[in-house]
Amino acid sequence: MLKSDSYPTPASSATVPVRTPANVLSVKVIGSLQIVRDGVTLSAKDFGGPKPRQILEILLINLGNPVSKDKLISLLWNGNPPAEALPTLESYVSVLRRNLQPGAGKNGVLRTTTGGYVIDRTLVDVDLARFERSVRLAHQCEPIEGLKLMQEALAFADAPLLGDELLPAWAEEERDLHAARVTEAKLFAAETATAVGAYDLAITWANQITAQDALNERAWTSLILALEASGRHTEGLQSYERCRRIMHRELGCSPGPALKAAHARLLQATADSEGELSDVLSALLLLHNQISRTGVEVPAATPAAGKSLREAGNVLNSFLRRALAAA
Numbered sequence: 001m002l003k004s005d006s007y008p009t010p011a012s013s014a015t016v017p018v019r020t021p022a023n024v025l026s027v028k029v030i031g032s033l034q035i036v037r038d039g040v041t042l043s044a045k046d047f048g049g050p051k052p053r054q055i056l057e058i059l060l061i062n063l064g065n066p067v068s069k070d071k072l073i074s075l076l077w078n079g080n081p082p083a084e085a086l087p088t089l090e091s092y093v094s095v096l097r098r099n100l101q102p103g104a105g106k107n108g109v110l111r112t113t114t115g116g117y118v119i120d121r122t123l124v125d126v127d128l129a130r131f132e133r134s135v136r137l138a139h140q141c142e143p144i145e146g147l148k149l150m151q152e153a154l155a156f157a158d159a160p161l162l163g164d165e166l167l168p169a170w171a172e173e174e175r176d177l178h179a180a181r182v183t184e185a186k187l188f189a190a191e192t193a194t195a196v197g198a199y200d201l202a203i204t205w206a207n208q209i210t211a212q213d214a215l216n217e218r219a220w221t222s223l224i225l226a227l228e229a230s231g232r233h234t235e236g237l238q239s240y241e242r243c244r245r246i247m248h249r250e251l252g253c254s255p256g257p258a259l260k261a262a263h264a265r266l267l268q269a270t271a272d273s274e275g276e277l278s279d280v281l282s283a284l285l286l287l288h289n290q291i292s293r294t295g296v297e298v299p300a301a302t303p304a305a306g307k308s309l310r311e312a313g314n315v316l317n318s319f320l321r322r323a324l325a326a327a
Contacts, residue, residue, distance in 0.1 A: 052095045
């Protein structure tokens with residue numbers, strides 16, 4: 001099993017070298033829209049206005065797949081197009097071509113198809129496509145190679161999709177879908193990192209998810225299992241307690257079986273270690289186990305005694321949680 005320091009800290013997209021072949025546009029849609037053409041960087045303001053830029057963004061998100069004119073019209077005008085929508089759309093595309101591929105006319109990266117338009121995927125290198133390709137390959141690899149691919153993928157995903165497009169509803173929907181895919185990728189990356197012993201990476205990614213979605217039980221599970229595997233038992237117990245409180249407050253339920261099993265292992269591991277907290281935990285665990293066994297065996301004729309024992313068990317559970325939260 002490899003150690004955590006065998007892997008570098010997750011990089012940002014700015015640190016990942018992008019080698020683009022000649023005559024291929026280098027495109028960035030995660031974060032601010034940016035295109036590099038023949039060594040010249042074009043930004044969102046260089047595409048002939050908001051509507052031509054949005055056409056380009058829609059086509060890039062659907063890379064290699066034709067988008068019909070009807071679909072573009074619906075997205076651009078949010079389902080309420082003007083009477084002259086079709087000629088207006090075609091004029092926007094002409095403006096976009098002049099700015100995106102000067103001198104190439106209809107033979108550049110933006111192609112006309114039957115009833116619509118498409119971006120020729122052989123003539124562009126898009127960060128979003130790189131992200132999706134690396135994630136797809138990572139699921140097909142052995143864990144060690146898969147982890148490297150996930151690091152590469154997540155290096156591209158350090159900002160919202162189309163971060164500068166704040167108004168169109170279609171952009172918000174695409175952004176939400178992409179954010180969900182990034183979360184899923186981080187979960188897979190964290191689980192893969194734990195599997196190969198790269199615990200620090202797993203903890204980093206799992207913490208990022210729980211910070212954004214405190215009800216993601218899979219992320220809490222990944223975090224706590226990584227903390228357990230790395231021997232950080234007290235931190236694991238504290239994380240479990242945070243998870244338990246949030247789930248109880250927001251959902252009115254307790255963590256699932258996998259987290260409860262990890263919690264029991266962490267308690268036992270802490271009790272088996274040295275120190276004042278371990279002594280207290282050892283004594284309380286012993287007493288709790290005795291109460292639990294006695295509570296099961298209490299005769300039906302003595303319900304009051306059974307109730308007292310159950311209440312004592314609840315007190316012990318409460319004390320353990322407070323002790324771990326303060327540790």
